[in-house]
Amino acid sequence: MSGLQFFWFLLIGVLFAGFFFLEGFDFGVGMSTRLLAKDKAEREQLVGTIGPVWDANEVWLITAAGAMFASFPHWYASLFSGYYLILLTILFGLIIRGVSFEFRSKMEGQKGRELWDWTLFIGSVIPPFFFGLMFTSMAAGMPIDEKGNMVATFTDYFTPFSIMGALVLTLLCFLHGLNYIGLKTIGDVHTRAIEYAKKLYIVLFVGLAAFVALLYVSTDFFELQTTATTVIVALMVVLSILATYGVYNGKEFLAFFTSGFTIISLVALLFFGLFPRVMVSSIASANDILIVNASSTPYTLKVMTWLSLTVLPFVLAYQGWTYYVFKNRIKKDDVVKY
Amino acid sequence: MTTIFHFFFVPLSIGLGLSVAIMETMYVIKKDEMYKDMAKFWGNIFLLSFAVGVVTGLIQEFQFGMNWSDYSRFVGDIFGSLLAMEALMAFFLESTFIGLWIFGWDKFSKKVHALFMWLVVVGAMLSAFWILVANSFMQHPVGYEINNGRAELNDFGLLLSNPKVWYEFTHVLFGAVLLGGFFVAGLAAFRLIAKKDIEFNKKSLNLGLIIGLVGTVLSIGAGDLQMKALVEDQPMKFAATEGLYEDSGDPASWTLVGWQDTDKNESVWTLEVPYMLSILSYNKPEGSVRGMNTINQELIAEYGDRNYYPPVKTMFWSFRIMAGSGAFLALIAVVGLWFSKRKKTLWDMKWLLYIIGFSMFIPFIANTAGWLVTELGRYPWTVYGLYTIADSVSPNVSAASLLTSNIIYFLLFSILGGVMAYFVRKEVKHGPYHIQESENEINRKNDDPFEKEAFK
Numbered sequence: 001m002s003g004l005q006f007f008w009f010l011l012i013g014v015l016f017a018g019f020f021f022l023e024g025f026d027f028g029v030g031m032s033t034r035l036l037a038k039d040k041a042e043r044e045q046l047v048g049t050i051g052p053v054w055d056a057n058e059v060w061l062i063t064a065a066g067a068m069f070a071s072f073p074h075w076y077a078s079l080f081s082g083y084y085l086i087l088l089t090i091l092f093g094l095i096i097r098g099v100s101f102e103f104r105s106k107m108e109g110q111k112g113r114e115l116w117d118w119t120l121f122i123g124s125v126i127p128p129f130f131f132g133l134m135f136t137s138m139a140a141g142m143p144i145d146e147k148g149n150m151v152a153t154f155t156d157y158f159t160p161f162s163i164m165g166a167l168v169l170t171l172l173c174f175l176h177g178l179n180y181i182g183l184k185t186i187g188d189v190h191t192r193a194i195e196y197a198k199k200l201y202i203v204l205f206v207g208l209a210a211f212v213a214l215l216y217v218s219t220d221f222f223e224l225q226t227t228a229t230t231v232i233v234a235l236m237v238v239l240s241i242l243a244t245y246g247v248y249n250g251k252e253f254l255a256f257f258t259s260g261f262t263i264i265s266l267v268a269l270l271f272f273g274l275f276p277r278v279m280v281s282s283i284a285s286a287n288d289i290l291i292v293n294a295s296s297t298p299y300t301l302k303v304m305t306w307l308s309l310t311v312l313p314f315v316l317a318y319q320g321w322t323y324y325v326f327k328n329r330i331k332k333d334d335v336v337k338y
Numbered sequence: 339m340t341t342i343f344h345f346f347f348v349p350l351s352i353g354l355g356l357s358v359a360i361m362e363t364m365y366v367i368k369k370d371e372m373y374k375d376m377a378k379f380w381g382n383i384f385l386l387s388f389a390v391g392v393v394t395g396l397i398q399e400f401q402f403g404m405n406w407s408d409y410s411r412f413v414g415d416i417f418g419s420l421l422a423m424e425a426l427m428a429f430f431l432e433s434t435f436i437g438l439w440i441f442g443w444d445k446f447s448k449k450v451h452a453l454f455m456w457l458v459v460v461g462a463m464l465s466a467f468w469i470l471v472a473n474s475f476m477q478h479p480v481g482y483e484i485n486n487g488r489a490e491l492n493d494f495g496l497l498l499s500n501p502k503v504w505y506e507f508t509h510v511l512f513g514a515v516l517l518g519g520f521f522v523a524g525l526a527a528f529r530l531i532a533k534k535d536i537e538f539n540k541k542s543l544n545l546g547l548i549i550g551l552v553g554t555v556l557s558i559g560a561g562d563l564q565m566k567a568l569v570e571d572q573p574m575k576f577a578a579t580e581g582l583y584e585d586s587g588d589p590a591s592w593t594l595v596g597w598q599d600t601d602k603n604e605s606v607w608t609l610e611v612p613y614m615l616s617i618l619s620y621n622k623p624e625g626s627v628r629g630m631n632t633i634n635q636e637l638i639a640e641y642g643d644r645n646y647y648p649p650v651k652t653m654f655w656s657f658r659i660m661a662g663s664g665a666f667l668a669l670i671a672v673v674g675l676w677f678s679k680r681k682k683t684l685w686d687m688k689w690l691l692y693i694i695g696f697s698m699f700i701p702f703i704a705n706t707a708g709w710l711v712t713e714l715g716r717y718p719w720t721v722y723g724l725y726t727i728a729d730s731v732s733p734n735v736s737a738a739s740l741l742t743s744n745i746i747y748f749l750l751f752s753i754l755g756g757v758m759a760y761f762v763r764k765e766v767k768h769g770p771y772h773i774q775e776s777e778n779e780i781n782r783k784n785d786d787p788f789e790k791e792a793f794k
Contacts, residue, residue, distance in 0.1 A: 052437035059429045065399055066422035073414020080403025081732035084739050087400055095393040102389035106761045149734040296415040303494045304419050315430045322434055
């Protein structure tokens with residue numbers, strides 16, 4: 001394995017982690033518009049917290065997928081064709097969600113607005129759930145033939161482990177969203193978000209325990225990467241405890257960043273556990289897709305590395321700047337367009 | 339299908355975005371509030387098309403892996419890296435600054451705010467650029483070598499300097515500019531017929547026509563260069579757009595309209611303009627052009643026995659629709675601008691306003707037709723001369739999955755397209771001054787202590 005191959009494997013991990021950190025709270029806020037908000041004004045307040053930033057957050061996904069296509073075309077091809085219907089569902093969610101922000105603001109009638117509020121909600125639940133399902137089942141191994149094509153059936157996608165992974169990720173995103181709301185609002189919504197988070201963190205610990213147990217049974221992560229897997233799992237628990245502490249003691253920054261880093265740890269767990277593979281075949285380990293044989297040529301990797309290292313600092317700078325510009329907390333009666 | 343739909347909204351985003359950026363710049367320079375109202379109003383419509391354009395673009399990126407997995411493996415080295423660059427350089431720029439533009443009206447100075455829109459437009463254009471670099475590779479592969487059954491990149495610079503890139507990019511870009519211009523002009527014309535916001539719509543109409551005219555002239559120019567390059571590059575595509583089966587005489591005459599028998603591979607009848615095809619192909623009234631039957635033999639000799647005839651009729655008519663539209667739009671823009679210079683005349687000529695109004699749909703048809711020529715003309719290749727369409731599909735995706743996804747996409751797009759058209763209509767009906775009014779209304783409502791929600 002060359003250094004560049006490793007770098008791009010790492011970079012894709014970072015991009016997915018960034019996506020789930022940033023869009024994670026967007027999804028959580030989207031879920032909160034139905035689960036937390038009590039009236040129209042509160043929904044506006046919640047949507048106002050992510051209005052200016054959600055679009056750029058979603059680009060992290062596009063970039064992650066693009067980087068995967070560019071640096072590991074075999075991985076991209078096997079994964080995306082193998083999870084065809086799952087990805088179709090995710091796309092459906094992202095599409096109805098993406099247009100909701102614009103369309104809901106244009107609706108004048110109560111019913112019309114409600115409709116696009118619902119699509120926003122559904123579109124915020126689908127992606128974390130099905131991404132969770134996809135990545136968890138991928139970690140457990142899927143039937144991949146010697147040509148690298150996945151030939152899976154329903155029971156390969158939906159296992160107790162993958163469903164648990166899906167639920168944990170969805171819950172984590174919801175909690176992350178609640179913490180973000182805690183950070184970005186004042187008023188009733190703010191108080192209620194914290195109350196919800198207090199209760200849900202108990203549920204999360206149960207979910208995490210079940211997830212780790214199933215991880216032990218269903219994957220070879222603990223066998224192959226004993227130290228890394230154990231450390232990351234421990235880290236997730238510590239982070240969740242810290243987040244709970246933050247929620248109970250009104251330390252909003254702590255709660256938000258620890259919940260975000262819990263999600264990042266989950267992504268790290270996946271990437272460490274897979275290493276040096278990118279896809280695990282449940283048919284024969286000879287069919288595993290490896291970093292070494294899935295990647296693009298050294299030349300392509302080199303060109304891409306130079307280009308992205310040039311552009312990335314600017315991207316991070318102006319995206320970070322957006323958060324600085326819109327740093328104020330949103331009140332209930334703020335008139336925010338959207 | 340997804341590509342065509344995507345190709346409806348992206349040029350609209352680029353074109354409208356550019357129009358809005360120009361309006362806002364005029365506002366900064368001339369300090370005329372009307373231009374600010376224009377930027378806000380047309381900006382609202384731009385945002386609608388942007389929202390739909392983004393989500394359909396998302397599908398595009400995923401589809402390569404989902405539906406064309408073998409193709410992705412074959413060209414990932416090249417194609418994938420271009421898509422990644424598109425995301426990194428273009429999408430982040432667009433999506434970040436669109437957020438700043440929407441929510442930044444009160445936070446930034448006029449100049450900075452106008453700059454945001456320009457950055458969004460630059461992002462959109464960069465995105466078009468990278469995707470057309472990728473498409474140009476498919477039309478005319480360069481900078482690669484075949485190893486282990488894959489196309490491997492060996493010269494990134496060649497990808498960018500592929501002459502195809504610059505023909506395609508300029509043609510598509512100017513096509514988007516003209517589309518944006520005529521979209522603004524057309525909607526404004528309809529509003530003038532209804533006698534709504536006269537001054538505002540006059541100004542919009544005028545600016546739309548100017549942008550439209552510039553875009554049309556430049557895109558015709560770029561298209562002409564592109565076709566001349568085709569004679570060498572993809573003679574089959576060129577011959578098919580001309581419906582030319584047998585080698586032409588010297589000098590070659592141009593078929594204005596004609597009918598082809600695609601079973602017998604011959605033209606049934608044609609109406610021709612002498613010398614014209616030679617001029618179109620070589621810029622001089624001499625020289626013959628090879629016909630499809632000759633080229634087919636050449637291609638068989640080069641690439642093996644296969645049918646190399648693209649869908650001739652579609653190509654032939656698509657090209658005529660595209661080129662005809664271009665000529666017609668140029669004429670409309672000139673006539674419209676000429677009358678608008680003579681005070682009061684254009685605004686009283688209802689028939690002309692109707693023509694301009696309905697002209698806003700023509701660029702959409704022309705763009706789609708142009709896209710068909712480009713893509714169908716590549717038949718039977720996904721990468722010209724290297725990789726066929728049949729090789730490209732995902733072997734593990736079932737027909738049922740494909741059918742399901744196509745039905746879902748179709749329904750979803752129809753709904754989204756419909757909803758968007760509905761919103762644009764509504765937005766236009768309300769006119770530019772509705773937003774401020776409704777905002778005041780909301781504020782008043784919030785102050786009302788007897789409002790129902792206050793008691794909840």
